[in-house]
Amino acid sequence: MNGIYELMQEWYILERMLAFVLIAPLAGGLLAGIDRKVSARLQGRYGPPVMQPFFDVFKLLRKERIIVNKFQDFPILLFLLFTIFSGALFFAGADLLLTIFSMALAGTFFILGGFCVSSPYSHLGAEREIIQTLAYEPMIILTAVGMYQVTGSFKVADIAQYHAPLILYIPGVFAGYLYILTIKFRKSPFDLSMSHHAHQEIVRGITTEFSGPGLALIEITHWYETVLLLGIVYLFFAFNPWLALVMTAATFLFEIFIDMNYARFKWQLAFLSTWLFTAVAGASNIILLSLMQR
Amino acid sequence: MGWFKRSPWLLHYNATSCNGCDIELIASLTPLYDLERFGIINTGNPKHADIFAVTGSVNEKSRQVLRNLYDQMPNPKVVVAVGICATSGCVFQDCYNVLGGIDKVLPVDVYVPGCAARPEAIIDGVLMACGILDEKYAQKKREKRRGAQIGHE
Numbered sequence: 001m002n003g004i005y006e007l008m009q010e011w012y013i014l015e016r017m018l019a020f021v022l023i024a025p026l027a028g029g030l031l032a033g034i035d036r037k038v039s040a041r042l043q044g045r046y047g048p049p050v051m052q053p054f055f056d057v058f059k060l061l062r063k064e065r066i067i068v069n070k071f072q073d074f075p076i077l078l079f080l081l082f083t084i085f086s087g088a089l090f091f092a093g094a095d096l097l098l099t100i101f102s103m104a105l106a107g108t109f110f111i112l113g114g115f116c117v118s119s120p121y122s123h124l125g126a127e128r129e130i131i132q133t134l135a136y137e138p139m140i141i142l143t144a145v146g147m148y149q150v151t152g153s154f155k156v157a158d159i160a161q162y163h164a165p166l167i168l169y170i171p172g173v174f175a176g177y178l179y180i181l182t183i184k185f186r187k188s189p190f191d192l193s194m195s196h197h198a199h200q201e202i203v204r205g206i207t208t209e210f211s212g213p214g215l216a217l218i219e220i221t222h223w224y225e226t227v228l229l230l231g232i233v234y235l236f237f238a239f240n241p242w243l244a245l246v247m248t249a250a251t252f253l254f255e256i257f258i259d260m261n262y263a264r265f266k267w268q269l270a271f272l273s274t275w276l277f278t279a280v281a282g283a284s285n286i287i288l289l290s291l292m293q294r
Numbered sequence: 295m296g297w298f299k300r301s302p303w304l305l306h307y308n309a310t311s312c313n314g315c316d317i318e319l320i321a322s323l324t325p326l327y328d329l330e331r332f333g334i335i336n337t338g339n340p341k342h343a344d345i346f347a348v349t350g351s352v353n354e355k356s357r358q359v360l361r362n363l364y365d366q367m368p369n370p371k372v373v374v375a376v377g378i379c380a381t382s383g384c385v386f387q388d389c390y391n392v393l394g395g396i397d398k399v400l401p402v403d404v405y406v407p408g409c410a411a412r413p414e415a416i417i418d419g420v421l422m423a424c425g426i427l428d429e430k431y432a433q434k435k436r437e438k439r440r441g442a443q444i445g446h447e
Contacts, residue, residue, distance in 0.1 A: 036330075044325040048333050055300040055333055059344075062297060062431060064368035066341065204339050211341035211368045 017088035020227075024087055028223025029053045031230075035256055042260045057219050063212030068117045073214050075113035080221045082106035087228040093157030096144045103140075103228070106221075107133050114193075114206035125205025129193035131267050135274035136180035142282040146173035147235065149289050160238045167236045172285025174236050178251065179277045183270075184229055186222075187259035190270050298344060298370065298427035301333040304420065305343035305367070309360055310392065311350025314410035315377035319347060322413035334420060340366035345423050347416075348400075351379040351392040357399050364400050370430035372403040372423045376416055381405045 011019070033050035040047025049055075067073060086102040089095070111133070114126030148154050150169045151162045159166070167174055183190040194205035207218060233251045237244035265273070308316050322329050323336055337343050340363045352360060364373070375396040378384040383394025396402050403426045406419035 040328070040330060045328040046331045047328075048330050052301065052333050055297055059297040059301040063344075064370075066366075066368045204337070204342070207342075208339060209341060215342065 013092045013094070016092040020088045020091040021084055024084075024091075024227040025220055025223045028226045029057070031226055031252065032219075032223060035252075038253065038256050039260060042256070053219065053223075057216045060216035060219070061213055065212050065214070067214070068119075068209050071116050072113065072209070073217075075109040075116060076210070076214055076217050076221075078109040079106050079113060080217050080224075082109065083221050083224045083228070087224050087231075090156055090228055090231055093155065093160065096147065096154045096156050096159065099156070099228075100140055100144055103225075104133070104137060110206065110218075110221075113210075117209040119209050121204065121208040122206060125193045125208065128267055129206055131271055132183050132190065132193055135190075135271045136183045138275070139176045139180045139278040139282050142278065142286060143173055143177050143232065146170040146282070146286050146289070149286060149293070156235070159235050163239065165237065165239045169289060170236075170285055172281040172288075176278050176282035176285075177232065177236075178254075179281070180274060181229060181233070181251070182255060182258055183274065185226065185255050185259075187255055189258075189262040189265040190274075191259075191264060192267055192270060195264075296428050298431055299424040302344045302420065302424045302427060303335045303337045303342050304329075304345045304347055305337055305340055305363065306347045306349075307356075307360065307363055309348050309350040309352045309356040309380070309396065311377065311379060315349040315380070315408075318410045318413050319349065319376060319416055322416050327413045327417060329417060329420070332417075332421065332424075340364075341368065343367050344370070344427055345372055345374055345420060346400075347374045347376050347420070348396045349376045349380050351383045351386050351394055352396060352399055353392050357393065360396070360399050370427050370434060372426050372430070373400050374404045374406060374419050374423050375402045376406045376419070377411045378407050378409045381407050384409065 030050065032053040033048075036052060037047040037050055082102050083106040086099045086106060089102065090099045107129075111126050111129050114122050114129060144154065147159050147166060147170070150164075150166055151159050153159060186194060188195075192205070194207050207215060210218060230248050230252060233248045234244045237247045306316070306319055320336075321327065329336070334345075340346075344367075346364060346367060348360065350356070364371070373396065375381050379386060380396045383389075383392055386392050387394035393399065404419045404423045406415050408415050411419075
């Protein structure tokens with residue numbers, strides 16, 4: 001398994017980025033399919049085939065392109081590009097902070113996409129997305145800070161090769177990250193701005209006015225995002241690659257389990273609980289660590 | 295090929311139906327029938343939908359809504375008339391206040407009879423509609439190609 005790191009190191013940075021761009025959508029789409037299958041089984045249904053997300057996207061690409069105004073698809077394209085960029089940076093072993101910032105920028109373009117049409121449902125979704133961004137962003141930055149405190153580097157390559165298990169130093173940060181991962185994956189109880197479930201109207205949120213190829217781009221972006229976010233989970237356990245892979249898979253299944261078990265929160269509760277949890281688990285962990293290291 | 299057959303997304307509208315067929319339509323999403331195993335999702339958003347399932351015997355009020363929803367759906371799209379009211383107006387067809395059937399307003403592709411239509415019949419109709427979706431896409435592509443050829447000449 002350590003061979004993977006050595007292989008990665010032999011490649012140039014551009015090759016590593018290209019590998020991510022090509023492999024991530026396949027992995028992300030497959031994960032989305034597994035998600036739907038497992039969700040269905042948890043509800044006592046048979047569920048769609050595992051390849052269903054790919055079928056959906058291929059179909060959406062063949063649909064007629066209806067746009068409300070000519071700016072509508074532009075932010076979505078930037079959303080995709082910046083998500084790919086941040087993921088490629090991460091898997092090339094570059095700076096974790098830059099990854100996080102460009103991910104935030106991608107999220108901003110998604111919100112702009114929601115605001116550039118006149119549908120009230122879309123606006124409501126975009127407003128909720130802003131609140132969600134506000135809720136999860138501190139914890140994401142704290143994750144990078146916590147990793148820096150332990151390893152002394154923001155470089156993903158250095159963090160991944162750190163000799164000691166990160167999770168033992170920053171379990172609180174991991175718990176906090178797990179909490180906001182539910183928001184990032186757009187799972188209940190935090191799927192306020194848009195949801196993948198077969199609910200109606202308001203729940204479609206930002207995607208209300210997107211159809212055909214535009215919607216396909218949003219789906220593909222989520223695949224990239226999923227792979228990137230699970231990559232950060234991997235970092236917490238990177239001292240043992242096999243354990244890290246198992247824990248990443250376990251985290252993914254855990255999120256599905258949470259999704260199936262909770263009703264949707266109101267935005268006030270979603271926001272408050274996230275910041276509270278960030279403070280209690282994330283910030284206090286970092287303060288404790290800095291006291292111990294002194 | 296045949297991606298439409300594998301991932302048809304459904305929009306449901308109740309055009310003055312008695313709710314019987316609507317309940318049956320929703321019932322086909324339940325674990326017992328599970329429409330999603332065919333990739334069918336009940337979207338509730340015309341811009342995401344491929345299949346328009348309509349119940350009820352349309353009146354003057356719902357006619358505009360019906361037309362509006364249909365126009366917002368991106369091509370290719372099909373219309374499924376669910377239940378005998380949507381198919382022909384049934385016992386209400388002579389009433390002064392109903393138009394009697396979806397095909398008085400929209401081009402209907404599949405008729406699913408029954409009062410109320412059984413979930414099995416609805417699933418059967420929707421799957422038949424999937425085939426028509428693929429046909430419509432292929433036809434459009436052919437027309438486009440022919441148009442391009444004429445342009446070359």
